[in-house]
Amino acid sequence: MSLQPVSIETMRQRHPEIFAPAWRRNRAGIVVVGGLVALLVYGLASLGFLHPRMIEGLGKLFSVFGMMLPPDPGTLERAFIYLKALGETLAIAFLGTLLGAMLAFPIGFLAARNATVGRVVHFLTRRSLDTLRGVDVLVWALIWINVVGLGPFAGVLALMTSDIGSFGKLFSEAIEAADKRPVEGVLSTGGGAVHRVRFGILPEVLPVMAGQVLYFIESNTRSASIIGIVGAGGIGMHLAEQIRVLEFQHVAFIIVLVLIAVAIIDWISTRLRLALIGTKRVAVA
Structure with a gap:
């Protein structure tokens, strides 16, 4: 046809x-x-x-x-003051991130569907994390300043509170996305719930969590500079003061210091992250 x-x-x-x-x-x-x-x-x-x-x-x-060029601290004594304030900012970022990650670590398991102890606990944990994460770190800084007073302690508490919500969500998502085969292997050998988490989930998610913590240390260095403007310690107070008196060359010097610190932290965290990835690949092999 x-x-x-x-x-x-x-x-x-x-x-x-x-x-x-x-x-x-x-x-x-x-x-x-x-x-x-x-x-x-x-x-x-x-x-x-x-x-x-x-x-x-x-x-x-x-x-x-044009008024910011060239960056100039004015005097050597003032440059040391700015460097000391930058060190305080780095300490605020490091401590706030570390405390937030430590407190969010167990909360992440409660917020993960495959590791929580019940639906009610899962729901309440998720909503609590949403509340903590929904309030900006600058608002938390203002709240803690009224509670504990001005200074770096309020900055650490503000970053910690905000990071608990962020880390809790990220950790729970990493736990939910973990490979199920190691968990099934642990259960097939007679392991209980604790063994399932310890030997089935943790080896999978710890490198991911460590990478997230490293990134947040870098990110919180910038946040710590901002919350210092409202009185939470660090170099942000000096930055706000120099902007108010129109000393833009000092402002440029402070911004350059922060950029250099962030670049160094990014370089260090990248090396550590690559080392963690290499360790995970060797363990899998």
């Missing part, structure tokens, strides 16, 4: 949806994209991005940058 050729016009009549213009087939997507663009334009206009003062502000921004 021979096949008769079908003309394009015949195919067009049989399958009009295939030959329809692309914009007709994707009308829903075009409407969504158009709505998002309109919302973006409305947001930019209502918030002042399309106002002439935005252009004037850009000109002032370049003039401020």
Whole structure:
């Protein structure tokens, strides 16, 4: 039986949806994209991005940058003061992150579906972590300043409180994503719930958790600089003071110090993370 050729016009009549213009087939997507663009334009206009003062502000921004060059602490004594404050900031970031991770470690197991002790505990733990994580670290700093007073202790408590919520969520997700085969192997040999966690889950998730902690130390160095502005210790207080008195060269020097510290921490954490990954691969092999 021979096949008769079908003309394009015949195919067009049989399958009009295939030959329809692309914009007709994707009308829903075009409407969504158009709505998002309109919302973006409305947001930019209502918030002042399309106002002439935005252009004037850009000109002032370049003039401020000009006043910040070259970065200069003023005197050698003031440079040492800034370095000491930077060390305090690093201590706040390290202690706040470490305490938050230590407290979130057991909470992460309660918030994980495959390791919790019950649905009610899982639900309450998840909602508690949402509450801690939903409040910004700057708000926690203001709260703890009113509780324990000004200083680095309030900064450590603020970072710790915020990080408990973040670490609890990340740890629980790492636990839920752990490979089930080691757990099944432990249970098949007669292991209990504690053995399942100790020998089945922990070896899988510890390198992941350690990598998350290393990243948060770097991230919290920036956060510790910000919360210092509201009186939670560290170099942020000096930064806010120099901005208020328009000493922009001092401001630039402080910003450069923070950037150098973050870059060094990032380099160290990358090396440690790679070492952890290599250790995990050797253990698996």
